[in-house]
Amino acid sequence: MIVSTFGFAGNPGSPSFVRVELRFERGILFRISGFSSQAARASHARIRSALIACGQRWPGKAITVNLAPAELSRTSTAFDLPIALAILASRGVIPASALTLKASAGELGLDGSIRPWQTSIFENRINITSPLSDSNKIKTLISPPLSGYSEPIFPHETFTHLSDLIAYFKSPTQSKNSSNNSKLLLKASSTTTIQTQSESTFENIQGEETAKRKAIIAAAGSHDLIMLGPPGSGKTVLAKCIHSLLPDLSPKHHSECTSIHAAAGHLFNPNSKRPPWQSPHSSTNLNGLIGSWSTLKSRGVIPGSWSLAHHGVLFLDEFAEFSRGTLEACRSPLESHTISLVRAAGSSELPASALLIAALNPCPCGRGTGRVKSCSCQESEIKRYLRKVSGPVADRIAIHLELGHELTEPSTASTSAMSWTSARATVARIRKWNLEHHGDDRFSHGPQMTPKAADLLHSCRTVLKLSHRGLHHVRNVALTAALVDDSPSIELEHIAEAGASRLFDRKTWLR
Ligand SMILES: [Zn+2]
CATH class of the missing domain: 1.10.8 (Helicase, Ruva Protein; domain 3)
Structure with a gap:
């Protein structure tokens, strides 16, 4: 079956409708006519990740996309949205007939968010032309919200997330009631988004009562924490427990997080009050962690993981594997909870009040520590490895913790840490006191x-x-x-x- 819908191509000054045709075939290739294989791969990665983020299955088939007329088709990220919709229609998730009278444009984020694309074509209210004879049948435009868009040429629907768009196509009654205001649509579909991240609790950790108590202290006092422990000693679980212990964001903090995430080009949990959780890979560079100036003049500063974790948790696993320069750059946010990005044209300050949780192995092989030698690492190797975390960085982290030394016997009633519910209540009580x-x-x-x-x-x-x-x-x-x-x-x-x-x-x- 061939599914057909409309997208846009052309320059901001002269946009045109383009027909997007899609069919499933045998094999695994993903092809878009007029796209280089590199651009098609990038598009494939974004659409696949966005669909999976919305709880959709990726079809295990080859996908061929044709953009017509061919001479107008350009490599553009704005085709992400029409292609994703055509895939959903081919799989029967949304009705294919609903797509034939609609044109859409928008770049997809890996999390399913819909990013703006060349909004000036709408803002300037330039008539959209097309050599396609049936494009005059197009009844509705679908796009991300547009700034300064006042007089629509067509009835116009705006969405910020693919899951909202799927809900819109699935529910015809909702589509009747929908207005040009995306906020109403967001509200209506907010109940359909599923909270996928399950909460980690102390029940996931055997023994380690000292570590649990330190987790409560770190969460309550917003004390940064570094932990040493062999692989499998529960470092990641403990970090997730600390995140779970944090109270929900206040409306003020939620709106701060939303604006920081918007500057990075993604949507921050519109339906959840949970604080952010960032765990960048150890190959992340300085810009990824601290932030950078965009090469595009109009975009300004792009926040890094430190700022994206503002009011939440920044978990840096394999801490010693990060580059030395990246680790040293953590000094400033650890000290001042802000990041200052300076360049010739001016400087910009980003908020970075995140709780840092760093984790590393006790030695290069991961099996021993400075005291217990069950590994074959030379003392000099261990020293060199641990020295990657420089004195000034370690000095700025309040709590240093060693995991994997306690016997993992079931704890007796007298020594066991407080229950999860009372731990959360304690953290909330102290955080409230700290605010005052x-x-x-x-x-x-x-x-x-x-x-x-x-x-x-x-x-x-x-x-x-x-x-x-x-x-x-x-x-x-x-x-x-x-x-x-x-x-x-x-x-x-x-x-x-x-x-x-x-x-x-x-x-x-x-x-
Ligand atoms: Zn070792």
């Missing part, structure tokens, strides 16, 4: 230190050879620990616990 008390206010209004605890804090500096910043972290983490316990004062054990969280400051680690 910042900086030094925390220390003057929070639990006060007992004389014994103050003595221990003082000796921490000499015994653990802590920097001024390291000492501040110990004090700060101890305060959060006291708040977690709902203790009226910061006790000796709170300081001891926080001091034990400075692994990288110890001589045994980085001699």
Whole structure:
């Protein structure tokens, strides 16, 4: 069966309708007439990922797309949307007859979001022409929302996500009620989006009570955390637990996240209040992590993972595998929670208040640590590996944690960490308190230190050879620990616990 719909081609000044024909064939190739194989591959990757993100199956067949008339067909990302719709119609997900009277344009994001494309063709209200005889039958235009678009030439529907568009085609009653305002459509279909990310809880981790307690402290006090542990010791699960412990975003924070994600060209969870979670691969470069200036003049700054994780969690697994320059660039957001991008034409500041969770193996082979030698790594190799995390970077991370050392026996009632529900409630309680008390206010209004605890804090500096910043972290983490316990004062054990969280400051680690 051949499915046919309409797209646009041409320059912004002279757009034209183009017929998009699609058929399934035997094989696995994906071809678009008039596209180079490279452009077709890129288009294939975007459409496939977007459909899967919307819960659709990718057809296990060869797909041939013809764009007619051939002389007008150009390589353009705006064909993503008509091709995706034609694939859905070929699979019977949406009615093919609904497509024949519609023209669509838009680039798809990997998450199914629909990005704007050459919106000036609509904004300028230039008549769209076409040599195709049946294009005068086109009744509706489908595109992403357009800025400054006031007088439509055609009835016009705008969508920001492919799943909303599928819902629109599936439900004719909704299509009758739909208006030019995409917000109404977004609202109507908000219930159809499924929350796919399941929550990780402490039940996914056997034993490791110290780690669980530190996870609660990190989430409650927004303390950055670095963990060392062999592969399979639960580093990723613990990081996900910390993310799950964070309370939902406030409307203000949600709108901040939405605008940061929009600057990067994608849609931020319109239907969920959960804080963002970013876990870039260790091959990510400086621009990907910190952000960069776009080469396109009008686009300005493109936020990196640090900013995309604003108000949420930035999880950097295989921390030592990131390039040295990329790791050193983390110093500024760790310290100031902002990123400053400077170039000759001016500077721009990006918010980057994310909770950093870094994870790394204890040695290059992953089986041993500085103390327990069950691996074959030479001491010099281990040192070289751990030194990739420089002193200044480790110094800025409040909690250092070692996993995989505790026996994974089922915990007894007396030693087990608090239940998941009470852990979430504790985190929410302390975060609320932190919003009311910042900086030094925390220390003057929070639990006060007992004389014994103050003595221990003082000796921490000499015994653990802590920097001024390291000492501040110990004090700060101890305060959060006291708040977690709902203790009226910061006790000796709170300081001891926080001091034990400075692994990288110890001589045994980085001699
Ligand atoms: Zn090793």
